[in-house]
Amino acid sequence: xxxxxxxxxxxxxxxxxxxxxxxxxxxxxxxxxxxxxxxxxxxxxxxxxxxxxxxxxxxxxxxxxxxxxxxxxxxxxxxxxxxxxxxxxxxxxxxxxxxxxxxxxxxxxxxxxxxxxxxxxxxxxxxxxxxxxxxxxxxxxxxxxxxxxxxx
Numbered sequence: 001x002x003x004x005x006x007x008x009x010x011x012x013x014x015x016x017x018x019x020x021x022x023x024x025x026x027x028x029x030x031x032x033x034x035x036x037x038x039x040x041x042x043x044x045x046x047x048x049x050x051x052x053x054x055x056x057x058x059x060x061x062x063x064x065x066x067x068x069x070x071x072x073x074x075x076x077x078x079x080x081x082x083x084x085x086x087x088x089x090x091x092x093x094x095x096x097x098x099x100x101x102x103x104x105x106x107x108x109x110x111x112x113x114x115x116x117x118x119x120x121x122x123x124x125x126x127x128x129x130x131x132x133x134x135x136x137x138x139x140x141x142x143x144x145x146x147x148x149x150x151x152x
Contacts, residue, residue: 014141016107018127019134023048025127026109028145030055037061039146043093045109045125052123054113057093059146066095067143073097073105074135103131 017025023046030042038060044053059066069086079099087094094110110124129135 012145014138014145016109016127016129016138019104019130020128024125026125028142031145034058041145043109043111045111045123047125050123050125052111054092054111056113057088058090060089065143065146066093067139067146069095070135070139070142074132074139077103077131077135099131104128105131105135 011029012031013027013029015025015027017023025046027044028041029044032040034040038058041057041059042053042055043057044051046052066086066088069084073084079101083096083098085094085096092111092113094112096108096110098106098108100106106126106128108124108126110122112120112122114120129138
């Protein structure tokens with residue numbers, strides 16, 4: 001399930017929880033402009049016994065867009081073979097997708113802050129969504145979140 005969690009014009013956010021286990025999820029929030037070519041945002045992931053947060057995910061306007069990746073998955077709602085992947089330019093957020101019969105898409109969200117730093121860490125959680133409408137809703141919510149104007 002996806003939602004524009006806490007969505008106000010001042011503080012948009014997107015929450016994604018798994019259709020088969022609501023205690024597993026991801027949240028994009030606290031989007032703020034960095035410069036004309038990028039925005040920063042926070043990504044949180046959770047599962048039973050796990051809570052992780054990356055404060056400085058960067059979306060570059062010239063980079064491959066997460067919303068476009070998700071929209072492509074929604075458009076191709078029939079099951080496909082293999083895995084499809086997307087990641088930020090800096091590699092601090094990656095999303096891989098697998099399609100299963102029965103109309104479900106598994107999105108594995110991998111947080112990897114400071115991927116080149118010694119002692120860095122990596123966390124992954126997988127959310128399962130219904131192909132088609134739920135994926136299209138997530139893509140639209142992420143597009144709105146990344147494009148939102150911030151006050152100020």
